[in-house]
Amino acid sequence: MLNILVIGNGQCGNRILDSINRHALGRGKSCGKLARFYSTQRFKSHVETLALNTAINDLKEMKFTKAKDRIHIEHLHGVGANRNIGKQVFEEKKEIIMRQIEERGNFDMAFVLTSASGGTGSSFTPLLVKEMKKRYNYPVYCLVVLPFREEGTLYLQNTAFSIQEIRQSGADGIILADNQYLKNIGGSIQEAYDGINDMIAERILFLLDALDSEMMMVTDLGDFQTVMSGGAGLATMGFFRADKEIPIKTAIQNSLSPSSLLFSTDVYEEASRAMIVIKGDRKYLSIDDISTEIEKLSGAVGHVFKGIIVRSSEYPQVLSVLTLESAREMENLYSVAVQAINQEKTKKQRVEEGSKMEKAFSKIEGMEPEY
Numbered sequence: 001m002l003n004i005l006v007i008g009n010g011q012c013g014n015r016i017l018d019s020i021n022r023h024a025l026g027r028g029k030s031c032g033k034l035a036r037f038y039s040t041q042r043f044k045s046h047v048e049t050l051a052l053n054t055a056i057n058d059l060k061e062m063k064f065t066k067a068k069d070r071i072h073i074e075h076l077h078g079v080g081a082n083r084n085i086g087k088q089v090f091e092e093k094k095e096i097i098m099r100q101i102e103e104r105g106n107f108d109m110a111f112v113l114t115s116a117s118g119g120t121g122s123s124f125t126p127l128l129v130k131e132m133k134k135r136y137n138y139p140v141y142c143l144v145v146l147p148f149r150e151e152g153t154l155y156l157q158n159t160a161f162s163i164q165e166i167r168q169s170g171a172d173g174i175i176l177a178d179n180q181y182l183k184n185i186g187g188s189i190q191e192a193y194d195g196i197n198d199m200i201a202e203r204i205l206f207l208l209d210a211l212d213s214e215m216m217m218v219t220d221l222g223d224f225q226t227v228m229s230g231g232a233g234l235a236t237m238g239f240f241r242a243d244k245e246i247p248i249k250t251a252i253q254n255s256l257s258p259s260s261l262l263f264s265t266d267v268y269e270e271a272s273r274a275m276i277v278i279k280g281d282r283k284y285l286s287i288d289d290i291s292t293e294i295e296k297l298s299g300a301v302g303h304v305f306k307g308i309i310v311r312s313s314e315y316p317q318v319l320s321v322l323t324l325e326s327a328r329e330m331e332n333l334y335s336v337a338v339q340a341i342n343q344e345k346t347k348k349q350r351v352e353e354g355s356k357m358e359k360a361f362s363k364i365e366g367m368e369p370e371y
């Protein structure tokens with residue numbers, strides 16, 4: 001049995017964590033508010049979850065995460081997308097935060113979930129990972145959500161710096177999920193968030209289940225670590241669940257298709273290593289067909305680990321984890337972020353030079369109101 005820690009930082013991280021807990025409780029979206037009080041989690045592994053946030057309202061909004069796992073790091077009502085304040089708060093509250101992790105015992109692996117663009121999650125995550133890697137010797141993976149590109153200059157510049165800092169923090173890999181890429185999920189913004197969070201939760205839970213299952217063909221934590229250490233330290237995940245009998249080759253291809261991935265990439269061009277885990281009834285899992293399809297992928301990618309879990313009377317499900325040696329979409333994002341940083345810099349300089357407003361204000365210097 002694996003011991004796994006999942007931490008959600010900031011609002012986005014908290015919400016994805018809550019979605020993971022909801023799925024783990026086996027609950028549908030309509031589940032009542034009180035579920036957390038009488039349900040026990042149905043993880044096979046021993047999974048501890050921890051939500052950290054400076055904004056108490058974000059923590060209160062969580063429905064499926066136990067109160068003892070929602071930790072308020074006091075600082076007004078969030079850090080307002082200011083990563084410098086976020087970093088300062090983390091340093092001030094570091095021991096309180098690390099004690100929460102310490103109290104939860106020892107782990108085989110940890111995930112840290114966050115948005116790249118907000119203030120709290122994106123500034124806490126690199127510092128937290130750095131601290132965890134200093135104190136513990138288990139791998140720490142980050143799942144990082146990229147912003148909608150139209151969310152503004154501050155979010156774009158935060159993204160550029162936070163991803164760079166997470167890469168330098170000692171994290172054992174970064175799994176990317178891109179709001180912009182996934183936004184065609186449709187509906188209102190809240191529905192899009194819920195849909196994206198569910199996609200991420202489903203993939204993470206499948207992965208945890210796979211790493212801790214009896215397999216006909218085995219992929220384990222070691223294989224996952226090898227996959228994640230490949231490429232440029234960036235990865236993404238795909239998932240496909242068949243709702244009827246379909247050829248296993250098609251199910252594998254579907255898990256690698258654009259509509260299944262969390263981040264825009266052509267896996268045959270940009271992936272560096274992969275892990276494919278297939279689950280389903282034995283009668284759907286032709287080993288020959290699986291091998292042919294996996295060989296096609298390894299021909300393009302390099303090394304592909306494959307795992308097969310037999311679950312009677314289940315249609316095939318396929319999870320793909322792919323590390324990337326290049327990521328064109330990330331390069332585009334950094335170009336846009338550089339423009340955003342320059343735009344902010346120019347604005348700041350204009351304010352500092354401040355001439356126009358300062359001149360206007362100074363006109364009344366030394367004067368008194370006359371009545």
Ligand SMILES: Nc1nc2c(ncn2[C@@H]2O[C@H](COP(=O)(O)OP(=O)(O)OP(=O)(O)O)[C@@H](O)[C@H]2O)c(=O)[nH]1
Pocket residue numbers: 009010011012013015016054055058077078079080081082114115116117118119120121122145146147148151155179193194196197
């Ligand atoms: N996928 C997804 N993205 C979200 C969700 N909530 C917020 N975001 C994205 O997260 C980014 C903002 O980061 P937050 O996590 O809200 O910020 P925070 O870490 O709480 O930081 P502060 O509010 O600045 O203290 C934006 O790009 C949002 O689009 C969510 O539930 N799901």
